[in-house]
Every structure is written in structure tokens, then in C-alpha cells.
Amino acid sequence: MNLNILENYPLSELTTFNIGGPARFYVKTEDSGSVYESVEFARRQGVPFYVLGGGSNLLVSDRGYDGLIIHIANTESDTSTDGETVYKTCGAGVVWDRFVSECVSENLFGVECLSGIPGTVGGSPVQNIGAYGQSVEGLIDEVIAVDTADGNIVRFSNAQCKFSYRKSLFNSEAFGRYIITSVRFALERAGKPSVKYHDLETYFQKDADITLQDVRTAVLKIREHKGMLQLEGYRRFKCAGSFYKNPVISAGHFDEIMGVLDGAAQNRNWYWPQSNPGADSGADSEVKLSAAFLIDNCFGKGFRKGRVGLAPNHTLAIVNYDDATFTEVIDFAKLIEDTVYERYKVTLDREVQILQ
Numbered sequence: 050m051n052l053n054i055l056e057n058y059p060l061s062e063l064t065t066f067n068i069g070g071p072a073r074f075y076v077k078t079e080d081s082g083s084v085y086e087s088v089e090f091a092r093r094q095g096v097p098f099y100v101l102g103g104g105s106n107l108l109v110s111d112r113g114y115d116g117l118i119i120h121i122a123n124t125e126s127d128t129s130t131d132g133e134t135v136y137k138t139c140g141a142g143v144v145w146d147r148f149v150s151e152c153v154s155e156n157l158f159g160v161e162c163l164s165g166i167p168g169t170v171g172g173s174p175v176q177n178i179g180a181y182g183q184s185v186e187g188l189i190d191e192v193i194a195v196d197t198a199d200g201n202i203v204r205f206s207n208a209q210c211k212f213s214y215r216k217s218l219f220n221s222e223a224f225g226r227y228i229i230t231s232v233r234f235a236l237e238r239a240g241k242p243s244v245k246y247h248d249l250e251t252y253f254q255k256d257a258d259i260t261l262q263d264v265r266t267a268v269l270k271i272r273e274h275k276g277m278l279q280l281e282g283y284r285r286f287k288c289a290g291s292f293y294k295n296p297v298i299s300a301g302h303f304d305e306i307m308g309v310l311d312g313a314a315q316n317r318n319w320y321w322p323q324s325n326p327g328a329d330s331g332a333d334s335e336v337k338l339s340a341a342f343l344i345d346n347c348f349g350k351g352f353r354k355g356r357v358g359l360a361p362n363h364t365l366a367i368v369n370y371d372d373a374t375f376t377e378v379i380d381f382a383k384l385i386e387d388t389v390y391e392r393y394k395v396t397l398d399r400e401v402q403i404l405q
């Protein structure tokens with residue numbers, strides 16, 4: 050197979066942040082067969098390699114990347130049915146929202162709340178994407194990947210992917226080892242559209258007869274209001290969506306934070322006690338906090354410094370407002386992280402991947 054390797058390839062246009070210098074080598078893999086060949090090319094050149102999907106969760110250094118970018122673009126797909134379950138196997142390069150839109154129009158349940166998330170099918174299991182009460186771990190049957198250690202094809206069951214909140218095998222212990230070439234999803238032909246999340250419950254009237262398409266439309270509208278759509282025809286912020294995960298802290302630590310907040314803040318919807326069934330009796334339980342609430346308390350909504358700032362209606366997104374550099378974004382992020390830590394002793398973990 051002939052790989053079309055390009056040199057000094059600009060990366061900024063391939064990420065939703067629109068930041069970053071060139072890659073020393075770049076290859077687009079339109080079929081899964083050329084994935085391992087690309088890895089072998091990088092090894093022959095003695096350079097590292099990095100996988101790129103839709104670039105929607107990635108911040109690239111201004112210096113670029115001194116290695117090979119393997120841009121996953123294979124879109125071969127297949128559908129089969131077993132009773133009420135429809136299995137869709139999608140190439141990793143399929144645009145995520147195209148897959149969602151197809152499922153909704155075929156009246157398949159389980160993915161409607163994940164409408165409008167940018168990126169590719171291959172990127173979806175990596176950080177276990179989620180929104181509005183659904184996450185991709187709920188519909189993944191199998192992840193098919195190339196093991197970069199030996200070129201073998203590996204099939205991971207849902208359990209083997211080790212999914213948890215914004216986490217999987219692929220962005221933790223096995224980070225960088227497997228290149229996902231396709232994902233097999235299990236969707237249901239019968240069910241009830243998911244309207245669990247506060248924003249969605251508010252959008253719909255109680256007991257309304259809601260279709261999957263209604264949920265998709267509602268999610269797209271809510272996302273549009275937050276500036277969190279990257280679809281054609283919508284206002285686009287140059288960002289990677291939420292820069293931070295919502296932190297989970299001990300109940301004792303939570304009580305300390307509550308102690309320093311005023312009464313009004315105490316009553317708002319910004320924390321969620323976590324069930325901790327495995328804990329021994331007497332063990333500390335945990336509380337998930339809204340990172341946006343903590344940041345807003347420190348900086349106010351829409352805080353900006355120079356060419357970087359928070360999205361006006363989605364605090365968790367750090368935005369490149371005007372050709373900002375990588376360093377400017379990182380300095381801004383450090384300011385946010387240090388200030389939140391100083392005030393609340395809470396460490397904000399980044400959701401975005403940094404490539405430098």
C-alpha cells in the first residue's frame with residue numbers, strides 16, 4: 050500500500066482550537082489497513098507518532114509536533130440486527146454527529162443526548178464522551194483497534210474498555226498503545242427518549258409526548274445557546290469544549306467549602322453526592338462538584354485575559370478569541386487552576402489532551 054506522507058503539515062486547521070504549529074510528518078489513513086503501516090513508517094524514521102481524529106479535544110503546541118500525525122479517516126460501516134437490538138459498526142473516521150443523526154432518523158434509542166458533540170467515532174471511546182445524561186459507554190458493544198506494539202487487531206469488550214467518567218483504557222493505562230479503527234454500537238429499536246438531565250427536563254413540558262428527534266433538536270438548541278456546536282451554520286467558538294472535568298472530592302472537604310460560601314450559593318445546583326457502595330461503613334463518601342461553579346466564583350462569567358477567555362455561556366470552555374497562542378492558553382489555564390486551588394483546595398483535572 051502506498052502511504053501519502055506529507056511533510057511540515059499545518060495542524061492548527063485540523064483542531065477546533067485552531068492553534069498549533071506543523072507536524073514533521075502527516076498521513077491520512079482512509080482505510081484501516083494503512084494504520085499499522087503508518088506506525089512502521091514512523092519507526093523507520095525514528096520519530097514518535099500521534100493519532101488525530103476530529104481534533105476537538107486537542108491543544109497543539111505552537112512549535113508543532115516533531116513526529117508523525119496519523120489522521121484517522123476510514124469510514125467503512127456495517128449494520129446487523131438481533132431481535133430488538135441493532136448493531137452498527139462504524140469506521141473510526143466517521144463524524145460522530147453524522148452517526149447520531151443517522152441513529153435518530155432510524156428511530157434507534159440510546160444516543161440522542163449525544164447530539165452535536167464534535168469529533169469522530171474513533172475519538173468517542175477515548176474519553177468516554179457524555180452529555181445530558183448519556184455517555185458512549187452505554188452503547189458500545191466492542192472497540193476494534195490496532196495494537197501498535199505488534200500490528201495485531203484487538204477487539205475490546207465494553208468491560209475491557211474500563212469506562213468511567215471521561216476515562217477509558219485508551220486515555221489512561223494504555224494511552225497511545227491502541228489505534229481505534231472501528232467501534233461496534235448496540236442500539237435499541239424500542240424504548241423511551243432520555244430526558245434525565247436538568248436542562249432537558251426544563252426544555253420539555255412534563256409528560257409531553259417526546260420523540261428522539263425532539264430530544265436531538267432540544268440538545269442542539271441548548272448547545273447552540275452555550276456556543277458548544279461546531280456544526281456548519283452555527284456560531285463557532287475556537288475551543289475544545291470543556292477544558293476541565295468536574296472534580297470529585299471527599300464529603301469532609303465538601304463541608305469545608307460549604308462553610309465558606311454564602312447561603313444563596315449553598316442552595317444552588319452545583320454539587321452531586323456520589324453513591325459509594327463499595328465503601329466500608331464509616332468511610333468518607335464523595336461529592337462531585339461543578340467545576341464551572343468554582344471558576345465562576347473566582348472569576349465571574351465570561352472572564353477574559355488578552356486573547357483567551359471563558360465561553361460566555363459555558364464557563365468550562367476556554368476559548369481562543371483572536372489567534373491566541375498555545376502558551377497564552379496554557380498560561381490562562383494555569384491561572385484558573387491555581388486560583389481555584391488557592392481558594393478551594395480543589396485540583397481541576399484537564400479533559401483536553403495536550404500535544405507538544
Ligand SMILES: Cc1cc2nc3c(=O)[nH]c(=O)nc-3n(C[C@H](O)[C@H](O)[C@H](O)COP(=O)(O)OP(=O)(O)OC[C@H]3O[C@@H](n4cnc5c(N)ncnc54)[C@H](O)[C@@H]3O)c2cc1C
Nearest residue numbers: 100102103104105106168169171172178179180229289290
Ligand atoms: C464545542 C465542543 C463541544 C464538546 N462537547 C463535548 C461534550 O458534550 N461531551 C464530551 O464528552 N466531549 C465534548 N467535547 C470534546 C470532544 O468533542 C470529544 O472528546 C471527542 O470525542 C474528541 O474526538 P476527536 O475525534 O475530535 O478526537 P481528537 O481531538 O482528534 O483526539 C482526542 C484524543 O483521542 C485520541 N484519539 C482520537 N481518535 C483516536 C483513535 N481512532 N484511536 C485512538 N486514539 C484516538 C487522540 O490521540 C487524542 O489523544 C466537545 C468539544 C468541542 C470542541
